[in-house]
Amino acid sequence: MVSVEAITVNYGERRALDAVSLVAGAGEWHGILGPNGGGKSTLFRVLATLLRPDSGKFTIAGETEPARIRQKLGVVFQSQSLDRKLTIAQNIEAQGNLYGLSGSLLADRTKKLLWQFHLNDREHEPVHQLSGGLARRVEIAKALLHEPAVLLLDEPTTGLDPTARREWLDLLTDLRREREVTVLMTTHLLDEAERCERLTLLHEGRVVTGGSPAELKAQVGGDVVEFGTNDPERVAAQYPQLNPRMGSSWVRFETPSGARFAAQAADALPGAIETITIQKPTLEDVFFRNTGARL
Amino acid sequence: MNFGLAVWALTRREFQRFWGERARVAGFVASPLLFWVVVGSGFGDLEFFFPGALTMTVMFSAMFSMMSLIEDRREGFLLSVLVSPAPRSAIVLGKVCGAAALAWLQGLIVLAGVFFTSLRHDPVALAGTAGALLLTALLLTVVSYVVAWRLSSTQAFHAVINLLLVPAWMLSGAIFSPVLSFAWVRWLMQANPLYYAQSLVRSFLVADAPDGGLAAGVLVGCTALAAVVAIRGTK
Numbered sequence: 001m002v003s004v005e006a007i008t009v010n011y012g013e014r015r016a017l018d019a020v021s022l023v024a025g026a027g028e029w030h031g032i033l034g035p036n037g038g039g040k041s042t043l044f045r046v047l048a049t050l051l052r053p054d055s056g057k058f059t060i061a062g063e064t065e066p067a068r069i070r071q072k073l074g075v076v077f078q079s080q081s082l083d084r085k086l087t088i089a090q091n092i093e094a095q096g097n098l099y100g101l102s103g104s105l106l107a108d109r110t111k112k113l114l115w116q117f118h119l120n121d122r123e124h125e126p127v128h129q130l131s132g133g134l135a136r137r138v139e140i141a142k143a144l145l146h147e148p149a150v151l152l153l154d155e156p157t158t159g160l161d162p163t164a165r166r167e168w169l170d171l172l173t174d175l176r177r178e179r180e181v182t183v184l185m186t187t188h189l190l191d192e193a194e195r196c197e198r199l200t201l202l203h204e205g206r207v208v209t210g211g212s213p214a215e216l217k218a219q220v221g222g223d224v225v226e227f228g229t230n231d232p233e234r235v236a237a238q239y240p241q242l243n244p245r246m247g248s249s250w251v252r253f254e255t256p257s258g259a260r261f262a263a264q265a266a267d268a269l270p271g272a273i274e275t276i277t278i279q280k281p282t283l284e285d286v287f288f289r290n291t292g293a294r295l
Numbered sequence: 296m297n298f299g300l301a302v303w304a305l306t307r308r309e310f311q312r313f314w315g316e317r318a319r320v321a322g323f324v325a326s327p328l329l330f331w332v333v334v335g336s337g338f339g340d341l342e343f344f345f346p347g348a349l350t351m352t353v354m355f356s357a358m359f360s361m362m363s364l365i366e367d368r369r370e371g372f373l374l375s376v377l378v379s380p381a382p383r384s385a386i387v388l389g390k391v392c393g394a395a396a397l398a399w400l401q402g403l404i405v406l407a408g409v410f411f412t413s414l415r416h417d418p419v420a421l422a423g424t425a426g427a428l429l430l431t432a433l434l435l436t437v438v439s440y441v442v443a444w445r446l447s448s449t450q451a452f453h454a455v456i457n458l459l460l461v462p463a464w465m466l467s468g469a470i471f472s473p474v475l476s477f478a479w480v481r482w483l484m485q486a487n488p489l490y491y492a493q494s495l496v497r498s499f500l501v502a503d504a505p506d507g508g509l510a511a512g513v514l515v516g517c518t519a520l521a522a523v524v525a526i527r528g529t530k
Binding site for chain 1: 297300301303304305307308311312315316367370371372374375376377378379380381382
């Protein structure tokens with residue numbers, strides 16, 4: 001449904017995307033996970049047809065021409081894209097017209113979407129009066145109006161409080177149950193990434209690895225043990241065979257059995273270890289293992 | 296079909312935004328009325344200055360309306376228009392038609408003050424002047440669009456557009472006649488599209504003014520040229 005082949009984008013001397021490739025199948029919820037500045041937003045701009053890549057190509061719903069792609073793509077931006085001075089209904093109507101919808105077809109779809117997103121009793125309120133969570137709901141309703149085959153979302157929960165964030169993600173989950181739509185979403189948040197069916201990890205403009213969240217976490221395996229310490233080099237030097245990673249006050253190990261290893265290390269390094277954290281690997285560990293950087 | 300619908304969506308939106316702001320509506324109507332009071336008082340050489348007041352009203356109104364393009368970009372609305380399948384020419388035309396129509400309407404309110412003067416105010420003169428003001432409004436909004444597209448702040452827009460348009464208006468024949476000027480000033484005036492806007496308005500309102508055919512042609516040509524620049528720049 002979405003196929004990206006070796007897209008490269010340069011901003012002057014700086015390479016923002018370096019031969020990025022990925023595939024998202026029909027109906028898939030695909031996440032692009034990476035830290036800020038990793039190239040996610042550039043990739044989003046390319047796929048949204050706002051930025052022409054220096055090389056490489058991509059197809060969305062079988063289309064390669066920007067004008068045709070736009071007809072099949074629903075876009076939700078990281079920042080608000082509604083006209084704040086207009087009402088919800090006026091915003092939706094303008095959007096429909098821009099996508100060639102009018103008359104009873106537009107009216108029917110608007111009614112259905114406003115009802116689905118619990119906006120029907122507020123359609124005549126100006127957007128600037130809405131809460132952040134509500135405005136986000138209008139954004140996605142607006143993006144679905146022309147029934148796109150692919151929904152492209154750029155860090156869609158930015159600026160939302162935790163409750164609104166969870167509601168928004170639930171909404172997206174429900175939506176995917178109801179209609180066949182491929183979702184491509186950039187994020188730097190782990191709980192959002194966990195909800196995706198497949199992920200592409202992006203770091204410094206390159207694809208690091210990809211797969212389902214479970215597959216990716218299986219790459220790490222076992223437990224992750226992190227020691228808080230005043231002497232990270234000494235702790236790391238004790239177990240070089242485990243490929244430790246360290247920061248200014250911590251050392252991190254991947255090991256089959258976290259509890260046993262932690263107890264052993266605490267005995268072997270008296271006074272060096274201040275705190276111990278044992279956990280199952282997260283997507284952050286996957287990212288960390290592949291890049292040496294944190295999300 | 297889709298082209299017309301997209302143009303209409305963007306034009307309608309300019310009016311919706313306009314109506315939504317009471318202060319803007321009040322200013323829009325009140326400033327021409329204030330001008331009538333001045334006209335009605337019989338102050339100065341009104342017959343000479345009235346056509347200039349018309350083009351000035353249209354000019355400022357067009358400039359201010361097009362400032363919204365910069366807000367559209369800042370507030371994100373423009374992005375959602377750019378990822379839509381609406382043709383680029385429809386985006387330019389929709390934005391321009393909305394802003395030009397508002398500027399034109401304000402010009403028409405000022406024009407109603409013509410009944411306080413001894414200028415021509417027969418139906419032909421009124422219709423012709425209205426047409427001239429519409430052409431002027433279109434030219435000025437397209438030029439404002441081209442400038443606004445390239446700038447990221449309303450302050451910069453203000454600075455650049457004032458630098459371009461205020462001298463152009465002063466050299467349009469609105470405040471002094473080209474006949475009374477030095478040769479080089481006359482030459483500058485004749486290279487200035489607003490001079491033709493002014494001439495066209497005068498050709499309908501002033502009894503013995505020269506024919507406005509050439510002026511209309513120049514205005515249409517300049518507007519078309521600016522529109523091409525605007526559409527090509529819209530990416």
